[in-house]
Amino acid sequence: MDYQCKKEVFPVCETVFEGTSEQPVDLELSLPDYCPDIERILKCRLCPSVSSKNISGDRLDVDGMVLISLYYLDSKKQAVRVCEHTSPFSCSFDLKCTPVDPVSRVKLKTDYLNCRALSPRRIDIHGAFSVCAGVYARTEQEYCTDIEGDDIQQKKHTEGLSRLCGTGQQQFSITEVLDIGQGKGLPESIIRNELSIKADSCKALTDKIMLSGEAALRILYVTDIESGALETMSFNIPFTQVLDVRGVTETTHNEVMLEVLNYDTSLRSEYDESSTLVTLDARISAAVIACEDAQADIIDDAYSTLYELEPEIKPYRFDRLVTLLDETFSAKGEVSTGDNGITKMIDLWCDNVNNINNAVTHEGDALTLKGKLNCCILALDSEGVPFYVERPVEFSFSPTTESSLSDADLRGDIGVTSLSFRITGDNTLEIKAELKLTGSIHKSVSCPALTGARAADDRMRKRDKAAALTLYYADKGESLWDIARLYCTSVEAIRLENEMTEDVTESGGMILIPN
Secondary structure, X not given: XXXXXXXXXXXXXXXXXXXXXXEEEEEEEEOOOOOOOOOEEEEEEEEEEEEEEEEEOOEEEEEEEEEEEEEEEOOOOOOEEEEEEEEEEEEEEEOOOOOEEEEEEEEEEEEEEEEEEEEOOEEEEEEEEEEEEEEEEEEEEEEEEEEOOOOEXXXXXXXXXXXXXXXXXXXXXXXXXXXXXXXXXXXXXXXXXXXXXXXXXXXEEOOEEEEEEEEEEEEEEEEEOOOOEEXXXXXXXXXXEEEEOOOOOOOOEEEEEEEEEEEEEEEHHHOOOOOOEEEEEXXXXXXXXXXXXXXXXXXXXXXXXXXXXXXEEEEEEEEEXXXXXXXXXXXXXXXXXXXXXXXXXXXXXXXXXXXXXXXXXXXXXXXXXXXXXXXXXXXXXXXXXXXXXXXXXXXXXXXXXXXXXXXXXXXXXXXXXEEEEEEOOOOEEEEEEEEEEEEEEEEEEEEEEEEEEEEEEEEEOOOOOOOOEEEEEEOOOOEHHHHHHHOOOOHHHHHHHHOOOOOEOOOOEEEEEEO
């Protein structure tokens, strides 16, 4: 016969897809007529961005643009020039299933880029970048909480888990007109720009999140086309946004994941030579995963006091949120800039910040994130000639929690909030970066659990009914569950008969087994 099982459904957020699509870049690029000839290439930079991403059924479609920027010295070796080329790309991922309430994350990573000049006005470019996609969705774990039957004895334990309350994803725009001011030269063209975004506060209401944060824009621009004089400017742009996320409450733990999809900066001086205004138009994606602390009673084992039982057991896997991450740390290193020396820094930035070659290591109960920042240096050498080099700066950081992180997983983003330098010698530079780690730490809870039970009516268990009590000599630390199973009784009955409170025998000796 089959025993009736009471079951519950436990909603969890599961990573239903992780995949990468490599996009090749192969082209020959001719300089526009307004660009001077190439004397020496400083850097060829590949910057992909996402125009749109959409989950339809069991497929994730990603469309975007790739910007290739060539930084070089003109024939007079006096000025840094830039030539840019854009081209679209698209890719699709087969998710193997149709996710429920999905949110997606897309990270773009430059794999490699080779560039060589075929002539003073023509270059050959070969490279590739990767579109790294992850999809998180709602799944439901069904598990057994109780088996009906007066003859059934059950062994349970309670697991602390994370119950998914809701997911949500939406896009919003940041559009600002920014003023460089009169203290610096008038901008004539933009050489390089970068935009990063961070969340400062996240206030949850019923089915809504009030998100406040800051977008940081940094530009390198030309103030004199003829001489190639350069200036840098940074802007911090606060923003607020209301995100609709069904299931969010004031008590849920809300993981907010922000992505800069694409952005554009333009100068008003293109139309007004005296203008110091810069226009920013950015598109941001915000994904939210909301969960709450919960407990589940898992049946580890069961037996019948009357029949030989055949339990059905399968492994279960749940997720438990250990902590949400919002921590800052620093990295510092001294690097060499080359034999020609350094007299002045033009610009300093980090490429592929959110795709750092990092590794999570476990040492005892601690979790450590290690990696390298790829620091990009544009400066003047001892003769006043611009040069470009890339140097790594290592970092290491261990999040602090009250829980053991020996087998935990980290899901997060790293952003550079500030970058500073100090020239320490003729050809040495000290670089200090302030970094921000956001995301979450999770633990996977895996355990075997009983999902059903059946017994044959003709397979009765043998019990000694001649005596009311049986004397049993137990070893120290012996399990009452094993003893009760052996003698077709219950753990509770043995406890009551012997005035015990624990699930194991505290000391060896005689105990009474009720029949």
